[in-house]
Each structure stands twice: as structure tokens, then as C-alpha cells.
Amino acid sequence: MLHLIIADSELELVPEKIRDHPSVVNYAKRRGKKPDEVLLDSTYHHSALRLLEDGERRGRPDIVHLCLLNALESILNKEGKLRVYVHTRNNEIIYIKPETRLPRNYNRFVGLMESLFKKKAVPEDLELLKMEEGTLSELLEEIGPDGVFIMHENGTPVTPKKFGERLVGYNSPAVIVGGFPHGDFLSVVEGEKISIYKEPLMAWTIVNEVLVNYEASLLW
Ligand SMILES: C[S@@+](CC[C@H](N)C(=O)[O-])C[C@H]1O[C@@H](n2cnc3c(N)ncnc32)[C@H](O)[C@@H]1O
Incomplete structure (x- = not known):
């Protein structure tokens, strides 16, 4: 997993x-x-x-939307081998059930997130998405992974294929991808920094590369 x-x-x-x-x-x-x-x-x-601290990187729900669509629709998720979490700049954690079908439409996704911030679980009965307070370190402690990998453009260079092969050597590795457009992680956690390309890529591209290469080594 x-x-x-x-x-x-x-x-x-x-x-x-x-x-x-x-x-x-x-x-x-x-x-x-x-x-x-x-x-x-x-x-x-x-x-x-412009009036906010870090204003140049804030207000990017589209990044979360694209990462989640790619992850939840992946073969890995359909095979029951993936758990996805969103951690926010204000230390909230969104737990997402694997069977969740997110709106493809961005405006509808925004509406869904707004109701999640208000109600803390949507839909209220099924709780496909649930929001709780928590830091990235607290989430990692709760998951208890046997390996933690931080995707980072300045990390140890590894090809996507080799990284997928490495990941399958763990029972339940955690892979962290930054859900922001510029700059570096705000949270500090222990883990191995991995770079899979010589240039910075968009977060959803990294999500796809990691999931597809892990899946290729795990399943086929
Ligand atoms: C758009 S990047 C973050 C911004 C980037 N630091 C910049 O200023 O362009 C979003 C995330 O994708 C991941 N990422 C981007 N390029 C990467 C690379 N070459 N190798 C591994 N991860 C990468 C990292 O997790 C990063 O936090």
C-alpha cells in the first residue's frame, strides 16, 4: 500500500x-x-x-484538484493499493476514501471543498472526505510508514522507473508531494529527498510519475 x-x-x-x-x-x-x-x-x-504573507504562492485549489483527480482515477487506486491525503498550509488534513469520485469540473470541486471546510465531512453520512486538524508530522505518525520519501527538485536524482522499483521494496511507503506552485515546503519532516527529473515539474505530473512507476513494478 x-x-x-x-x-x-x-x-x-x-x-x-x-x-x-x-x-x-x-x-x-x-x-x-x-x-x-x-x-x-x-x-x-x-x-x-498581494496583501498577504506568501501571497505569491497562496490560493491554488486547482493544484489539489488535479493531483486528486490523477491519484483517485489511477490504476493503483482502482487496485486498492493507494491511500491519498491532503495536508494544508494551515495544518488541516483531508482524509479521502479510495472510492471517492471527485467532480471533474473545477467550480464544482471548489464548492465541495467549501462545504468540507464548513461541515468537516462530506457527504455527512458517507464521510468520503473528512477534514481534521493535524500537522504533516502527526499524519506520518498516524500512518506509520516504513519509508518516507519527499519529492523535491533538489533531492537525490533517481529515474522515475528506478524510484518505482525502490518503492516496492517497502510494505507501506509514504510519498510526499508539495501542493504549492512556487518555493519550498513549509513543514519540516524527516525523510529521503528524491528528484525524478532535472527540472521542477508540476505537482500532478510528479503524482502521475510516482503512481505509474510504482504500479508498474508492483503489478505487472
Ligand atoms: C511546482 S513544484 C513546487 C515548486 C518548485 N519548488 C518551484 O519553485 O518551481 C510542486 C512539487 O512537485 C514536486 N516536484 C517538482 N519537481 C520535482 C522534481 N524534479 N523531482 C521530484 N519532485 C518534484 C515537489 O514535491 C514539489 O514540491
Whole structure:
């Protein structure tokens, strides 16, 4: 079983500091919601983001959406060999049941995340997605992996194929991918840093490469 963690993800409700900014107020009104009920989104809140610390990297629910679509629709997940978690910059953890079918449409995904922030579990009966407070270290402690790998452009260079072959040597490895567009991890955890390409790649590309190469070594 592979544990995939999308870590330090830029997924959050609009922070209090910019809730009365015109870009936020108008956006919330258009969507029939209150400013404290909507996700921060760099596409719509670009001018307000400049007022926030780390504003250049925040408000990227699209990264989480693409990583989750790729992971949940993977052969590895369909074979029951994958668990996926999202850890956010504000130390929330989203637990996702493998049978979850996420909306393909981005706007519907945003609506789903907003209701998860509000209710802490969606749908309330099945709890396919559940949100709890927790740091990345606490999540790792709970999972108890026998290997921790941090995907990082400055890590030890390994080809994707060789990395897949290495991962199958573990019973339940954890692989951490950054759910942010620029810069480095905010969380500090122990683990082996791995680079699978000479340049930085998008988080969802790394997710695909890791899952496909692990699957190839594990199943075929
Ligand atoms: C878009 S990157 C993060 C931003 C990157 N530091 C930059 O400034 O361009 C998102 C994540 O993908 C993973 N990643 C990106 N390139 C990688 C590479 N060449 N090898 C391994 N992981 C990589 C890392 O986990 C990283 O945190």
C-alpha cells in the first residue's frame, strides 16, 4: 500500500485580513456566499493576495484538484493499493476514501471543498472526505510508514522507473508531494529527498510519475 500525501497545499478559506477586499466581496456576492465561506483563489483574488504573507504562492485549489483527480482515477487506486491525503498550509488534513469520485469540473470541486471546510465531512453520512486538524508530522505518525520519501527538485536524482522499483521494496511507503506552485515546503519532516527529473515539474505530473512507476513494478 502506497500512502500519497499532497503536503503544504495552498487550500484555505479566504483569510480574515482580506475578507473586506473588493475582489473578495464581489466574488462572494456573485456566488451567493459570505466572504468567510469561499476558498482563496489566486485567479479571482490576485490583487488581494498581494496583501498577504506568501501571497505569491497562496490560493491554488486547482493544484489539489488535479493531483486528486490523477491519484483517485489511477490504476493503483482502482487496485486498492493507494491511500491519498491532503495536508494544508494551515495544518488541516483531508482524509479521502479510495472510492471517492471527485467532480471533474473545477467550480464544482471548489464548492465541495467549501462545504468540507464548513461541515468537516462530506457527504455527512458517507464521510468520503473528512477534514481534521493535524500537522504533516502527526499524519506520518498516524500512518506509520516504513519509508518516507519527499519529492523535491533538489533531492537525490533517481529515474522515475528506478524510484518505482525502490518503492516496492517497502510494505507501506509514504510519498510526499508539495501542493504549492512556487518555493519550498513549509513543514519540516524527516525523510529521503528524491528528484525524478532535472527540472521542477508540476505537482500532478510528479503524482502521475510516482503512481505509474510504482504500479508498474508492483503489478505487472
Ligand atoms: C511546482 S513544484 C513546487 C515548486 C518548485 N519548488 C518551484 O519553485 O518551481 C510542486 C512539487 O512537485 C514536486 N516536484 C517538482 N519537481 C520535482 C522534481 N524534479 N523531482 C521530484 N519532485 C518534484 C515537489 O514535491 C514539489 O514540491
